[in-house]
Amino acid sequence: MSLRAPALWFFAGWAMLATAGAAWAQTPAPLPPEVAAPQDRPYPGVIRLAVDAHDLRRHVFRVTETIPVASGALTLLYPKWGPGSHAPVGRIDSLAGLVIRAGGQRLEWTRDTVDMYAFHLTVPAGASSLELEFQFLSPTDENQGRIVVTPEMLNLQWLSVVLYPAGYFVRQIEVEPSVRLPDEWQFATALEIASASGATTTFKPVSLETLVDSPMFAGHYVKRVDLDASGPVPVRLNVFADRADLLEAKPAQLDAHRALVAQAYKLFNSHHFDHYDFLLALSDRLGFIGLEHHRSSENATAPTYFTEWDKNPDTRELLPHEFTHSWNGKFRRPADLWTANFNVPMRDSLLWVYEGQTQYWGYVLSARSGLVTKEQALDQLAYTAAIFSHRPGREWRSLEDTTNEPIVAGRQPIPWRSWQRGVDYYSEGELIWIDADTLIRELSNGQKSLDDFARAFFGVDDGQWVAKTYTFDDVVAALNAVQPYDWAAFLHARLDRHDGPPLDGLARGGYRLTYTDTASDYFKKLEARRKFSDFTFSLGFAVGRENKLSDVLWGGRAEAAGLAVGTQLIAVNGEAYEKDRLMAMITAAKTDNAPLEFIVKDGNRYSTVRIDYHDGLRYPHLTRDEHTPARLDEILAPRQ
Ligand SMILES: [Zn+2]
Secondary structure, eight states: OOSOOOOOOOOOOOOOOOOOOOSSOOOOOOOOOOOOOOBSSOOSSEEEEEEEEEETTTTEEEEEEEEEOOSEEEEEEOOOEETTTTEEOOOGGGEEEEEEEETTEEEOOEEOSSOTTEEEEEEOTTOOEEEEEEEEEOOSSGGGSOOOBOSSEEEEOGGGSOOEETTBOGGGOEEEEEEEOOTTOEEEESSOEEEEETTEEEEOOEEHHHHHTOOEEEESEEEEEESOTTSSSOEEEEEEESSGGGGOOOHHHHHHHHHHHHHHHHHHSOOOOSSEEEEEEEOSSSOOEEEEOSSEEEEEEOTTTTTTGGGOGGGGGHHHHHHHTTTBTTTEEETTTOOSSTTSOOOOTTHHHHTHHHHHHHHHHHHHTTSSOHHHHHHHHHHHHHHHHSOGGGGTSOHHHHTTHHHHTTTOOOSOHHHHOOSTTTHHHHHHHHHHHHHHHHHTTTSOOHHHHHHHHHSSSTTOOSOEEEOHHHHHHHHHHHSOSOHHHHHHHHHHOSSOOOOHHHHHTTEEEEEESSOOHHHHHHHHHHTOEEETTTTSEEEOGGGBEEEEOTTSHHHHTTOOTTOEEEEETTEEOOHHHHHHHHHHGGGOOSOEEEEEEETTEEEEEEEOOOSOOOEEEEEEOTTSOOHHHHHHSOOO
């Protein structure tokens, strides 16, 4: 999954505190029996799953499902844990209209009283299959969750539209899926077509594991580009857009995407798919996504990805990141993250490899492929390094503990990112892998690099796409095979540390993190496209939509003055807030002893706060250190 997840709003209920002190001894009511654990045995028969996805106005997916069964007790599960999300993301609240029949006779179901994703029923004697009807009521407004249906396109995730029998590994449950789309729409998916009739397409049966790993994008405005015509297997870019003109891509832009495939093959020396389909939505209506699969990836980004190419360099790490995941995350997967079905809890302890190293290779491949320039890559890394140089949360929370964040916080907005830390295993993980890469290069006198690790760790079993799990010790052993060193101590020191910042890799890469009063071109474009103004490294806050603070640095000057995320900036030094005016005032305050005076609004309350700051604007850059080899330049250069 990609770093920037959709913003979801959750409303917390009131917590009730039980009062203690009853005079009699209460005994707890027993819990119900646990739902049957999955076993590695074939589920008898093939489930037929038909999804009607043509109701664009209501955003409703209507499902009919035929499940072969034997008589007796049966438990059906709605998927809870999402591969690639590493968290219990299943929208059980969006399932509605569930009616189950056997031979035309309606059967009553009851929901498990503990596991809200489990439905119990009794199959009557003589029945050999169940007919299920239900709907997946996908969000109709952004405040309900990620929008997956728009008038122009849709994103079908099979995880949302299937019930499956408990007690079996999902790789042992065979499903024949079909989908009805709006007339004249085209689609892309890693699934293979068995037959088509009108707007309904039936796919070849696959395991439920593969089905969930093979989502679909469909839409009205579509363009397909072959990215590797002479390669070992097809790799396609399937672009879906809000309008036809947004599909116009220049040859040089497509060549950079072709170079991405070529550079990934050089890096990993393998492919773990028999074909690969990038699903790419260029939309400001479909919700953001970056979600990895073995043979495809779901990507949504700026509608002007191609048509305003110069304005959005920050969008171009998305495809390299998700493509890398086919190797790192889908093929090689942490042992505690691989689960037998979608209702067994995932454990995320190795996400600093799964996501952290993917963040690193996504970054490296975006430069090696030419999707971004070397200068843009350096400016981007400067920003990452600066963010993690301002991370007071490291004092209480180790990087390793942040791997629990998808489960702890569910990726909803948090008030104090720098103190709570969020999903830091992505980008602080990236800094650790730069550290490791430059260390291997230094120790081996430039003979070895993390590329050799990638080739050894991900390049096995070429052509296979069955998940191959690993542990911490496997990672250490693979690093040692490339370059002997105490890698276990190296990694533990960085995963457990309470000081920082983790900038050794930059230094060994031949660069220093510096600040000037001028933002880099990359930084300015990032601010413009994401509609925020980042004063984190000076005043300790960022300003977002409606001039509300979108981030406030814990322990920074704004936090010390009592400001928090959500507070609205009204005026500075008596003038209505405007980004450029504030920048000029920060500069003027360098030679003025007076504090900056802000009028802010919190709810319906206005107040005045003063920030006594005189160090001027500060924006991060990487500055070349001529005393150290430019190892970072070598890392970012395309492989020949
Ligand atoms: Zn990811």
